[in-house]
Amino acid sequence: MDENKERSLVAKVMDGLVSGIVEQKYGAILPPQDVLSKEFDVSRTVMREALSMLLARHMLDVRPKTGTRIRPMSDWRLIDEDVVSWRFRAxxxxxxxxxxxxxxxxxxxxxxxxxxxxxxxxxxxxxxxxxxxxxxxxxxxxxxxxxxxxxxxxxxxxxxxxxxxxxxxxxxxxxxxxxxxxxxxxxxxxxxxxxxxxxxxxxxxxxxxxxxxxxxxxxxxxxxxxxxxxxxxxxxxxxxxxxxxxxxxxx
Structure with a gap:
């Protein structure tokens, strides 16, 4: 896949995930990566990259046996323009x-x-x-x-x-x-x-x-x-x- 296209796809998936999070679509724990990949119709590589970007912004927490947990909004890195924009959506x-x-x-x-x-x-x-x-x-x-x-x-x-x-x-x-x-x-x-x-x-x-x-x-x-x-x-x-x-x- 073209690098620019993949980057654009990752950004689109991130935006969709955040919308689901602030709308409380997923509850406390995100579905498994393969389920999310099918939901967004993207490869697991793209989904993994999107999730890693949210992890880096302290929005998610991966724990053994419990899956990918959504962290409280108070933990999100607000000194980040994307995170600020997302937080204010709620x-x-x-x-x-x-x-x-x-x-x-x-x-x-x-x-x-x-x-x-x-x-x-x-x-x-x-x-x-x-x-x-x-x-x-x-x-x-x-x-x-x-x-x-x-x-x-x-x-x-x-x-x-x-x-x-x-x-x-x-x-x-x-x-x-x-x-x-x-x-x-x-x-x-x-x-x-x-x-x-x-x-x-x-x-x-x-x-x-x-x-x-x-x-x-x-x-x-x-x-x-x-x-x-x-x-x-x-x-x-x-x-x-x-x-x-x-x-x-x-x-």
Missing amino acids: TPDQAFLRDVIEFRMLIEPRAAALAAARATPDELAGIREAFDALSSLETGEPEFQAADVALHTRIVAASGNQFFQQMTAIVRGALVTVYPIVQGIATMREATLGAQREVVEAIGARDAAAAERAMSRLIDVTAEEVGRAFSFERREDSSSPPIDESQSAGA
């Missing part, structure tokens, strides 16, 4: 939404501060362009979500921090995940647009402290609305103190 639960917001609060305010200090003129223009596009659109328009994602990911990219830049896939997935939850809230657009304007203006003014504060406020707005839709669970165990609900939604 219907979000309370804990996942809480973790998404906590991640954003850790990364995006600091990224905004760094962007204010380090962004190139072209990056500043790109951030402003994304905001101008966003401010001209209504939430129901198809381009709105794309403009929102562009604004936030461009700010993270403009931080100049290579680790932050590697996390743009998570930021993108986080925005896409919460969008259906908050898009129907009448006051949401104006509240977020005002906060986004403050972020963009602070970055343009090279005011790192103001950019960081404004981004924190922006995520807090989203966290408050998501928190109304999903009551975040508190972790009350002996190993850690309870997390204040306001902090779990925006800290």
Whole structure:
């Protein structure tokens, strides 16, 4: 088989397997390789390669006598664009939404501060362009979500921090995940647009402290609305103190 064709086939099988996993088609343990090969109409070599790629991403675990077990999503390697995309396909639960917001609060305010200090003129223009596009659109328009994602990911990219830049896939997935939850809230657009304007203006003014504060406020707005839709669970165990609900939604 042509190498490019085989690689494409492996990617297609991986995508199909992941869809089955997030849709809970297989339960806790995958069927044997020969069964999966027949299901996807591919050779065992292709199936073995696809499974090995998922193993490398900590999505599967092979154990003697028990077969190929599907690992909890919390074990998946999220710093991997494919895995990030796959993880965000699953219907979000309370804990996942809480973790998404906590991640954003850790990364995006600091990224905004760094962007204010380090962004190139072209990056500043790109951030402003994304905001101008966003401010001209209504939430129901198809381009709105794309403009929102562009604004936030461009700010993270403009931080100049290579680790932050590697996390743009998570930021993108986080925005896409919460969008259906908050898009129907009448006051949401104006509240977020005002906060986004403050972020963009602070970055343009090279005011790192103001950019960081404004981004924190922006995520807090989203966290408050998501928190109304999903009551975040508190972790009350002996190993850690309870997390204040306001902090779990925006800290």
